[in-house]
Amino acid sequence: MFEQLGLIGCGLMGGSFALALKNAGLVKRVVGYSKSPSTTERARKMGIIDIEAPSALLAVSGADIVLIAVPVAATEASFKAIKHLVTPDMLIMDVGSTKRDVVDAARRALREHVDLFVPAHPIAGKEVSGVEHSDPDLYVGKQVILTPTERTAAPQLQKAIEVWSRLGCNVQTMSPEQHDAAFASVSHLPHLIAFALMNAISGQPQGKEYLSLAGPGFRDFTRIAASEPKVWRDILLSNREELLAQSQLFQRSLQALEAMISSSDAQGLESLIEQASLTRAQWSMNSRNKS
Amino acid sequence: MFEQLGLIGCGLMGGSFALALKNAGLVKRVVGYSKSPSTTERARKMGIIDIEAPSALLAVSGADIVLIAVPVAATEASFKAIKHLVTPDMLIMDVGSTKRDVVDAARRALREHVDLFVPAHPIAGKEVSGVEHSDPDLYVGKQVILTPTERTAAPQLQKAIEVWSRLGCNVQTMSPEQHDAAFASVSHLPHLIAFALMNAISGQPQGKEYLSLAGPGFRDFTRIAASEPKVWRDILLSNREELLAQSQLFQRSLQALEAMISSSDAQGLESLIEQASLTRAQWSMNSRNKS
Numbered sequence: 001m002f003e004q005l006g007l008i009g010c011g012l013m014g015g016s017f018a019l020a021l022k023n024a025g026l027v028k029r030v031v032g033y034s035k036s037p038s039t040t041e042r043a044r045k046m047g048i049i050d051i052e053a054p055s056a057l058l059a060v061s062g063a064d065i066v067l068i069a070v071p072v073a074a075t076e077a078s079f080k081a082i083k084h085l086v087t088p089d090m091l092i093m094d095v096g097s098t099k100r101d102v103v104d105a106a107r108r109a110l111r112e113h114v115d116l117f118v119p120a121h122p123i124a125g126k127e128v129s130g131v132e133h134s135d136p137d138l139y140v141g142k143q144v145i146l147t148p149t150e151r152t153a154a155p156q157l158q159k160a161i162e163v164w165s166r167l168g169c170n171v172q173t174m175s176p177e178q179h180d181a182a183f184a185s186v187s188h189l190p191h192l193i194a195f196a197l198m199n200a201i202s203g204q205p206q207g208k209e210y211l212s213l214a215g216p217g218f219r220d221f222t223r224i225a226a227s228e229p230k231v232w233r234d235i236l237l238s239n240r241e242e243l244l245a246q247s248q249l250f251q252r253s254l255q256a257l258e259a260m261i262s263s264s265d266a267q268g269l270e271s272l273i274e275q276a277s278l279t280r281a282q283w284s285m286n287s288r289n290k291s
Numbered sequence: 292m293f294e295q296l297g298l299i300g301c302g303l304m305g306g307s308f309a310l311a312l313k314n315a316g317l318v319k320r321v322v323g324y325s326k327s328p329s330t331t332e333r334a335r336k337m338g339i340i341d342i343e344a345p346s347a348l349l350a351v352s353g354a355d356i357v358l359i360a361v362p363v364a365a366t367e368a369s370f371k372a373i374k375h376l377v378t379p380d381m382l383i384m385d386v387g388s389t390k391r392d393v394v395d396a397a398r399r400a401l402r403e404h405v406d407l408f409v410p411a412h413p414i415a416g417k418e419v420s421g422v423e424h425s426d427p428d429l430y431v432g433k434q435v436i437l438t439p440t441e442r443t444a445a446p447q448l449q450k451a452i453e454v455w456s457r458l459g460c461n462v463q464t465m466s467p468e469q470h471d472a473a474f475a476s477v478s479h480l481p482h483l484i485a486f487a488l489m490n491a492i493s494g495q496p497q498g499k500e501y502l503s504l505a506g507p508g509f510r511d512f513t514r515i516a517a518s519e520p521k522v523w524r525d526i527l528l529s530n531r532e533e534l535l536a537q538s539q540l541f542q543r544s545l546q547a548l549e550a551m552i553s554s555s556d557a558q559g560l561e562s563l564i565e566q567a568s569l570t571r572a573q574w575s576m577n578s579r580n581k582s
Binding site for chain 2: 204210211213217220224243247250261264280
């Protein structure tokens with residue numbers, strides 16, 4: 001399907017993509033670049049990439065598919081680094097968990113070549129990171145959200161759908177705005193709330209004592225509060241508009257419950273709780289997201 | 292230790308207490324009363340109680356220990372029902388998960404006999420309810436919070452500590468206010484938030500689509516949103532003052548994070564997330580609460 005993958009960022013996500021592409025026989029060569037030369041070297045020694053590139057620019061030279069798998073905040077710099085060797089039939093993708101910011105960065109940095117870029121968010125990951133945890137099966141059975149814009153070229157979008165499908169993914173397309181609103185609501189906001197709750201408790205004089213009384217419900221509710229601070233700082237900042245909008249909706253919903261409690265409206269309170277309880281009981285995670 | 296237990300409410304909590312007391316050889320007879328005569332009959336047939344009482348009043352006649360194990364909202368009516376047969380060396384306890392409201396109800400209904408009442412909250416339960424699930428080991432290894440007031444008689448408090456300890460519980464005492472603040476913060480507020488989040492998402496036109504994209508983090512975070520509406524309606528209403536106070540602290544903490552996000556204060560945001568992440572990583576559930 002492809003001659004050469006140019007891989008910018010040889011971490012868990014990028015390394016796993018290269019291995020998966022190779023295993024599926026979808027690419028002949030992988031040229032890789034990482035900010036840290038030792039990572040690039042390790043990726044070559046592990047057979048994840050075939051050739052070490054000394055720069056992002058040289059990694060895309062001659063490539064017909066390019067994957068940018070760097071932290072969201074470094075995406076724009078990667079676009080800028082490669083733009084002089086972008087060719088018209090190249091497919092360029094990323095793997096970031098926010099999409100509007102990446103689309104904006106692509107517009108600014110790639111300019112007339114922005115049509116070659118298909119923003120992608122594979123819903124996959126591991127507790128651990130780094131090239132050494134690369135896994136050719138990381139994406140198998142997972143959802144991949146593609147967020148094309150009105151500028152995205154149709155052949156590129158077709159190729160993107162095909163490559164992720166052939167890796168065993170369930171591919172969905174939506175607008176970058178829809179994507180960011182959805183993940184603001186079901187992922188970014190829950191993280192924000194969990195951080196806020198932990199800080200609200202620990203900020204009280206008796207916070208330690210309160211925490212010592214917490215049980216299994218609290219354990220599950222706050223699990224995501226232990227997430228990596230730098231990663232979540234970037235995600236929350238990247239998706240700030242949608243996140244703040246979702247947070248407003250949440251606070252209105254919380255205040256509606258508070259009003260029922262304040263006014264001792266038992267029936268109204270019960271019906272709001274019933275609605276929440278029913279929605280949660282009827283929800284079941286898309287099986288493709290389970291691992 | 293005791294001659295006769297008067298049990299008001301032969302459900303899971305009450306039935307398990309009676310069985311535990313019998314198994315430990317701490318009581319000779321159990322006289323039980325439930326609102327539903329068929330429940331009382333079943334409790335007798337199962338050997339949980341020895342004698343069926345036709346009323347709450349008659350259940351306490353001749354008892355030296357009384358356990359009120361009814362829904363929190365029915366506690367005051369139980370106090371009123373028994374007050375004419377309360378004797379000065381009786382130990383009276385409850386098992387409710389909120390305490391200020393129960394203490395107030397005891398003051399109003401028991402009047403000069405309020406000194407005999409030791410408010411208790413055993414942190415134990417099961418997914419299922421009903422006398423048929425009574426379990427003599429329900430309380431073994433669990434925490435029991437006693438919330439005596441300045442009116443509570445010292446001998447009664449001593450006896451209460453001793454009986455729960457002999458059932459294998461870890462007994463802690465604190466004021467009703469401390470108890471309600473602690474559980475507002477680590478249990479009632481997380482439930483309120485989870486209900487609010489589910490309603491905020493499902494209230495949006497694209498809520499269903501958003502929910503279909505949610506993953507394991509969301510699953511754990513919202514698990515408590517599926518809790519029983521009537522039970523949680525009563526808990527949230529019973530503990531309204533502390534709950535609303537904790538909810539204010541939480542909203543301030545959330546707004547502090549939002550302010551960092553709005554102003555793109557990456558360093559400030561990271562340090563708030565770090566604080567939350569560290570608190571959660573260092574927290575570990577009291578092993579006695581684990582099951």
